[in-house]
Amino acid sequence: MKILDIREASVAISSDISNAYISFAEMTVSAVAVITDVVRDGRSVIGYGFNSNGRYAQSGIIRDRLIPRLRRCKAEALLNDDGSNFDPFKAWDAMMANEKPGGHGERSVAVGVLDMAFWDLVAKIENKPLYRLLADRFRGGAAQPEVYVYAAGGYYYPGKELTALWDEMKRYLDLGYDTVKMKIGGAPLADDLKRIEAVLALLPSGRALAVDANGRFDLATALAYAAALEPYGLKWYEEPGDPLDFDLNREVAAASATPIATGENLFSMQDARNLIRYGGMKPERDFLQMDPALSYGLVEYLRTTDMLVENGWSTRRCVPHGGHQFALHIAAGLGLGGNESYPGVFEPFGGFADDIPVQAGKVRASEAPGIGIETKAELMKVYERLSG
Amino acid sequence: MKILDIREASVAISSDISNAYISFAEMTVSAVAVITDVVRDGRSVIGYGFNSNGRYAQSGIIRDRLIPRLRRCKAEALLNDDGSNFDPFKAWDAMMANEKPGGHGERSVAVGVLDMAFWDLVAKIENKPLYRLLADRFRGGAAQPEVYVYAAGGYYYPGKELTALWDEMKRYLDLGYDTVKMKIGGAPLADDLKRIEAVLALLPSGRALAVDANGRFDLATALAYAAALEPYGLKWYEEPGDPLDFDLNREVAAASATPIATGENLFSMQDARNLIRYGGMKPERDFLQMDPALSYGLVEYLRTTDMLVENGWSTRRCVPHGGHQFALHIAAGLGLGGNESYPGVFEPFGGFADDIPVQAGKVRASEAPGIGIETKAELMKVYERLSG
Numbered sequence: 001m002k003i004l005d006i007r008e009a010s011v012a013i014s015s016d017i018s019n020a021y022i023s024f025a026e027m028t029v030s031a032v033a034v035i036t037d038v039v040r041d042g043r044s045v046i047g048y049g050f051n052s053n054g055r056y057a058q059s060g061i062i063r064d065r066l067i068p069r070l071r072r073c074k075a076e077a078l079l080n081d082d083g084s085n086f087d088p089f090k091a092w093d094a095m096m097a098n099e100k101p102g103g104h105g106e107r108s109v110a111v112g113v114l115d116m117a118f119w120d121l122v123a124k125i126e127n128k129p130l131y132r133l134l135a136d137r138f139r140g141g142a143a144q145p146e147v148y149v150y151a152a153g154g155y156y157y158p159g160k161e162l163t164a165l166w167d168e169m170k171r172y173l174d175l176g177y178d179t180v181k182m183k184i185g186g187a188p189l190a191d192d193l194k195r196i197e198a199v200l201a202l203l204p205s206g207r208a209l210a211v212d213a214n215g216r217f218d219l220a221t222a223l224a225y226a227a228a229l230e231p232y233g234l235k236w237y238e239e240p241g242d243p244l245d246f247d248l249n250r251e252v253a254a255a256s257a258t259p260i261a262t263g264e265n266l267f268s269m270q271d272a273r274n275l276i277r278y279g280g281m282k283p284e285r286d287f288l289q290m291d292p293a294l295s296y297g298l299v300e301y302l303r304t305t306d307m308l309v310e311n312g313w314s315t316r317r318c319v320p321h322g323g324h325q326f327a328l329h330i331a332a333g334l335g336l337g338g339n340e341s342y343p344g345v346f347e348p349f350g351g352f353a354d355d356i357p358v359q360a361g362k363v364r365a366s367e368a369p370g371i372g373i374e375t376k377a378e379l380m381k382v383y384e385r386l387s388g
Numbered sequence: 389m390k391i392l393d394i395r396e397a398s399v400a401i402s403s404d405i406s407n408a409y410i411s412f413a414e415m416t417v418s419a420v421a422v423i424t425d426v427v428r429d430g431r432s433v434i435g436y437g438f439n440s441n442g443r444y445a446q447s448g449i450i451r452d453r454l455i456p457r458l459r460r461c462k463a464e465a466l467l468n469d470d471g472s473n474f475d476p477f478k479a480w481d482a483m484m485a486n487e488k489p490g491g492h493g494e495r496s497v498a499v500g501v502l503d504m505a506f507w508d509l510v511a512k513i514e515n516k517p518l519y520r521l522l523a524d525r526f527r528g529g530a531a532q533p534e535v536y537v538y539a540a541g542g543y544y545y546p547g548k549e550l551t552a553l554w555d556e557m558k559r560y561l562d563l564g565y566d567t568v569k570m571k572i573g574g575a576p577l578a579d580d581l582k583r584i585e586a587v588l589a590l591l592p593s594g595r596a597l598a599v600d601a602n603g604r605f606d607l608a609t610a611l612a613y614a615a616a617l618e619p620y621g622l623k624w625y626e627e628p629g630d631p632l633d634f635d636l637n638r639e640v641a642a643a644s645a646t647p648i649a650t651g652e653n654l655f656s657m658q659d660a661r662n663l664i665r666y667g668g669m670k671p672e673r674d675f676l677q678m679d680p681a682l683s684y685g686l687v688e689y690l691r692t693t694d695m696l697v698e699n700g701w702s703t704r705r706c707v708p709h710g711g712h713q714f715a716l717h718i719a720a721g722l723g724l725g726g727n728e729s730y731p732g733v734f735e736p737f738g739g740f741a742d743d744i745p746v747q748a749g750k751v752r753a754s755e756a757p758g759i760g761i762e763t764k765a766e767l768m769k770v771y772e773r774l775s776g
Contacts, residue, residue, distance in 0.1 A: 055491070
């Protein structure tokens, strides 16, 4: 059992790019294929991975540092003890050889891309969907194949503000979502409150709406929004300030009646641990959004969930950023509280299986072996070009 | 006044690689040249930058993200208000457009490479060494052209342990250094103490020796070393644990009689601020080693030093990591406490002007315009290939 080739390509994200709060126009994604000599159902088994949105293709780090280290490994050095499958933990250690500690940024994305491909590969070789493999390995078989998802969007529409926002949100509800998230902080507070009230008019209660400041507020602004949001009883108030300003987060969490959600820009167990230690997050109320694909993959995410449990948190408080199938399977297999979704943005990488609709705010993980790349026709075109 | 071209190349580090604690064998460095239409002394002015050691070439981020953003700027958008020179702050903002907050890793290195080139350029256009420009702009002209430097090394030599270590340290003293630094943590504590005692036999006092654990100890080991180091009265005890484990650092700093030094793996103002907030570092005793070249360059380092002053620290406590001329000029121009040096490692990027020796533990910044790349013949060969 061995790896025959590892290929990487940088792919543009092309759909709905004008809608996004930060421009997706120049954003790119690394797609990798780990091609093996294992055959299942008459076909070579290939593991697929990609990076999550908000960061960029990491071709340089993947090609110049990570793939050469994997290539230099003897075949058995990447296998589990009985040689029956690949071992993502050994692949992780091989990729991180000669890397210094700290400074967790783009490298974490590059490792995450390849880690995803290794987990996809391992589940395919076991002929299981990844969520089932994870539940069997780490939770005594307890899976929750149906996962709570919410629709993230709620962009600004200069000139046609409320009607376009309304149309967007109606589209999400028609798609089967029952929780939506909208941007705040791109307009003055009074205007944002009008936008929030407009969206709430479509929803059964404030609990069906989350708001996202994308890390842009200073302390005074963050506190002003916290006070102003209180009457609406919202689902959560996301990333009020800089993701590493844990003092700000602690003050806002203490003052806010609305639950706080943050973590999408913390890319290692150590960074997440600092949020838990210093950020004033409340385990009975708040939400953690670390994205395994941006954060050294599932090998590191397991360290993060261990750290959370040691600190008195339930993994039910985790609702990963990103809106991709990797996090969906992790949520289903490890019993997380849910997963983000970006309908129509970040295609073809984002979103879930083509034939599994969102229903009543939940979506099932695919039953295809691996993470379900094969259940998305447009995404498979990317990988067919890469591995063909 | 405009930029004609920006070029980047990934360059291997070739000298003395077998000596390093982490292998430099596969390490690469990004070198950039910012070529302008400005002429001084009959020649085009070109700004040069490179990344500091310990991380790798960032060609992908530099070529795919940063250089295209700079190219898209109108010429005047990168100039100061009167159009008489380039403005590194505007270049910084242009490079970071569409980048999300947090996750400060490799991106910080990529920006640092280009930021260095912009400061080199700006100083060359003003026909001043960078340290003089910085002193004039930020310190009312007060410069300290002679900077305290120490020789970092003290590697492990399996099989010929103490004699080879002795030879290495004698070489540093012969070169003019009066403080040396050695690795610890690669051998059992008792063996490390023998190594320390062997080196101390060459030195006038413990204050001439610093020790570096490279972030590898858990809390118990870090505390055991802190206790064992106490009798020697050493200069400092560096990076006892993971650079982001501020709780560990706080406990070790409280227990240690030896000053603590850390920061080389914190790559943004926000990360450095968390060390100051949570790490238990003592402003009257300890040392901060953030490396501007790895940390979004001097534009960000100025934010970091502002943050330090706001928190009651003197910039005299800063002794940057890296051993390069950029940090040397920053130390000389901003009045830092010193600068690292890696004699013989990381060539041709590391080290100072060819014709300025270290004397009595200090070295002068070069008087050549810019950061002094032109004063290093081997380094200029790299840039002549790149910009020729």
